[in-house]
Amino acid sequence: MATASATRTTAVDGIASLQRFLTRQPILNNHHGIVGYELKRRDMTAAPIPGATSPQQAADEWLLASTIDLAFQRALGDKLTFLGVAAETLHSPLMQQLPKDKVVVAIHPERSSPALIARAEQLAHEGLQLALDDPGDNHDLAAYCRYIRLDTTRHDAMALAGEVVRSLNNGPGKKPLLIATQVDTPEVYEACRKLSFNLYQGYYYTHPLAAGAHRLDSSSMRVMELLNLVKNRADFAKIEATFKLDPALSYRLLRYINSPAIGLRRTIESIGHALMLLGHDQIYRWLTLLLFTGGEVDPRSQSLLRNALVRAHFTESLGRDRLKPNQRDGLFIVGIFSLLDALLNVPMKQALAGLQLPQAVLDALLDRSGLYAPYVKLALACEHFDQAAIAATAADIGVDADTVNLAHVNALIWSEGIEI
Numbered sequence: 001m002a003t004a005s006a007t008r009t010t011a012v013d014g015i016a017s018l019q020r021f022l023t024r025q026p027i028l029n030n031h032h033g034i035v036g037y038e039l040k041r042r043d044m045t046a047a048p049i050p051g052a053t054s055p056q057q058a059a060d061e062w063l064l065a066s067t068i069d070l071a072f073q074r075a076l077g078d079k080l081t082f083l084g085v086a087a088e089t090l091h092s093p094l095m096q097q098l099p100k101d102k103v104v105v106a107i108h109p110e111r112s113s114p115a116l117i118a119r120a121e122q123l124a125h126e127g128l129q130l131a132l133d134d135p136g137d138n139h140d141l142a143a144y145c146r147y148i149r150l151d152t153t154r155h156d157a158m159a160l161a162g163e164v165v166r167s168l169n170n171g172p173g174k175k176p177l178l179i180a181t182q183v184d185t186p187e188v189y190e191a192c193r194k195l196s197f198n199l200y201q202g203y204y205y206t207h208p209l210a211a212g213a214h215r216l217d218s219s220s221m222r223v224m225e226l227l228n229l230v231k232n233r234a235d236f237a238k239i240e241a242t243f244k245l246d247p248a249l250s251y252r253l254l255r256y257i258n259s260p261a262i263g264l265r266r267t268i269e270s271i272g273h274a275l276m277l278l279g280h281d282q283i284y285r286w287l288t289l290l291l292f293t294g295g296e297v298d299p300r301s302q303s304l305l306r307n308a309l310v311r312a313h314f315t316e317s318l319g320r321d322r323l324k325p326n327q328r329d330g331l332f333i334v335g336i337f338s339l340l341d342a343l344l345n346v347p348m349k350q351a352l353a354g355l356q357l358p359q360a361v362l363d364a365l366l367d368r369s370g371l372y373a374p375y376v377k378l379a380l381a382c383e384h385f386d387q388a389a390i391a392a393t394a395a396d397i398g399v400d401a402d403t404v405n406l407a408h409v410n411a412l413i414w415s416e417g418i419e420i
Contacts, residue, residue, distance in 0.1 A: 021390045022405040023382050024412065026307065027082060027179065027201045030193060032300035036080030037412070038106070038201065039063060040385055041405075060085040064094040066409075067103060076416055082106050082131065090119045100127040104147060108133035112141040120144040131179070134163075139170050149179040149201070152188055164195050203383065205300055206307065208345045220344065222246050223290045224354040230284045231356055236275045239283070243271050249290070256286060261419070281329070288336045289418075292343055304339050307383075309415035311335035314382070315375040317407040318399060327371060333357065334364045334372045335379065382408055 027036045041059045063083055081102060087109035089095075095105070105128065109116060117140050120130055124144040131147035132138065134154060142148060148167040155163060168175055180192040183202035186209050192200060222245070229239050243250050250271055257274040258267055268274050275283060292305035312335030319331040337357075341348040348365060363370030368377060374397045381389035382404070394404050 021382070021387055021394070021401050022408050023385045023387070023390070024408070025201055025203075025383060025385065026303070027080070027199050028205065028303060029199055032205050032298070032303050034079065034303050034306060035199060036082055036104070037076075038082035038084055039067070040084050056086050057089065060089040061092055061094060064089070064092060064098065068094065068097050068099070076102070076413075078102075079416070080104055080129075084108075084133075087116055090116065090123060095123060095128065096126075098128060100129065104129040104131050106131035106133060106147070106149060109138065109141070112138040117141050117144070133181075135167065135170075139166075142167065142170050142176070143173055145176060147179055147199075148176045149181050150197075151181050152192060153182045157191060160192075161195055164197070205303055206339055206342045208341055208347070214345050219246075219248075220291060221354065222249060223287055227284065227287050228354075228356045230280050230287065233280055236272060239275055240272045243275075252290070253286075259419075285332065288333065291340065301343060304343050306415055308336045308339045309418055310411045311338055311376070311379040312411075313414045314379050314407050314411035315372070317410060318378065318397065318403070319372075319375050322397060323371070327360070330358055330361045330364075330372055331375060333361055334376050337361070337365055338376055338379075340365075378404070 021041065023040045024037045026034045027038060029035050041063050060083075063085065067081055067083060079102075082104045084106045087107045090105070090107065098105070105123075107130070120141055121144050124130060124146075129147070130145040131149055132142050132145040133149045134151055135142040135148060150160060150163050150167070152160065164178060167178060170176075177198040178196070179199040179201055180188075180195075180197045181201040183189050183192060183200045183204045184207075186204050186207060188202075189200055189204040222242075226239065226242055226249075229242060243253060253271060253274055254268065256262070257278065258264065264277075268277065278286070289305065289309075292301050292308065312332045315335040316328070316331040320328060323331070337352070337355075340351040344351045352362065352365060357365075360371045364372035364376050367373075374393050378390065378393040378397070381393055390404065394400070
């Protein structure tokens with residue numbers, strides 16, 4: 001995968017040292033499946049940028065140029081990329097180069113103007129998908145937008161219901177799809193679902209469900225037992241005997257090792273042979289994924305795993321050259337297990353109780369302290385549009401914006417290539 005787009009310097013990129021950090025947020029449907037991501041990049045400086053009228057314009061145009069990258073679009077497959085930009089950015093020549101079936105450009109103008117409406121009409125006619133944030137009085141502009149996004153923190157329930165009605169009855173054209181933003185709790189999600197929203201933006205699915213059933217079932221307990229055996233470097237014969245107690249797990253292991261991703265030339269039919277070929281480290285990583293996909297597979301678990309994979313690869317990439325070799329394994333584990341409480345629907349302390357993990361990993365997951373804490377904090381900040389937190393944490397571990405962005409994009413692309 002070519003990742004030059006993550007660090008390229010162009011006329012619109014201006015000064016290479018500007019600290020522009022890339023952030024992302026998932027957009028999910030009514031079944032908790034991820035349909036796309038919003039990507040943002042904001043300047044942390046007001047320094048002048050050659051060729052740009054404002055830092056915001058330079059950040060927007062860098063974002064557009066990065067999204068045009070074909071390898072990035074291929075990696076995301078059928079997922080949409082939402083780009084939050086200033087309304088003035090609609091006039092950028094780069095708009096013509098965006099892959100129209102995969103990109104949605106979201107704007108939030110203070111007020112519409114004839115020129116802005118005309119430009120939105122032109123782009124919509126050319127097939128570019130637009131989204132309008134909290135339309136307010138901009139109904140003329142909303143008529144050319146495929147999506148309407150409503151901020152749930154700006155309206156109470158009655159006002160939000162009124163905005164939904166107005167958005168769906170804005171003229172005779174095709175009805176827009178409604179996106180609820182700032183949906184960070186299951187309660188807000190449920191309220192928006194009842195108001196007939198189509199999509200949801202936020203991290204409500206990463207929290208344990210208050211009324212949901214605990215998922216510490218027999219399948220999860222068996223995987224945890226195996227994780228502990230593998231972590232302690234138990235003999236393969238003992239690990240094999242435990243696998244054979246669960247036919248479904250044995251089947252999945254054989255299916256995994258015989259998959260095209262492993263690339264073996266002959267079929268492996270023995271559990272013992274599979275374990276020896278994979279080795280303890282690769283078996284451990286595979287078992288961590290099974291915690292998310294074992295038992296009854298559902299879209300919420302798959303979305304959690306996808307996000308956990310991004311965190312794991314991101315933290316591992318950033319820490320690989322900054323920690324000692326014997327400390328690096330914990331980076332991937334911290335990233336994956338950072339969503340274990342939401343998956344199993346129990347408090348994190350209870351979720352980790354059945355696992356024999358190093359103290360440094362436990363400190364990072366339970367208290368956000370210790371050796372691995374800055375890496376998981378940085379991963380979380382990159383998900384929540386928290387530029388100040390990203391800059392501070394990146395400085396703590398001694399990385400610049402280009403390094404963070406490259407790791408972020410690579411993690412997103414890598415996670416999409418994992419079959420779950």
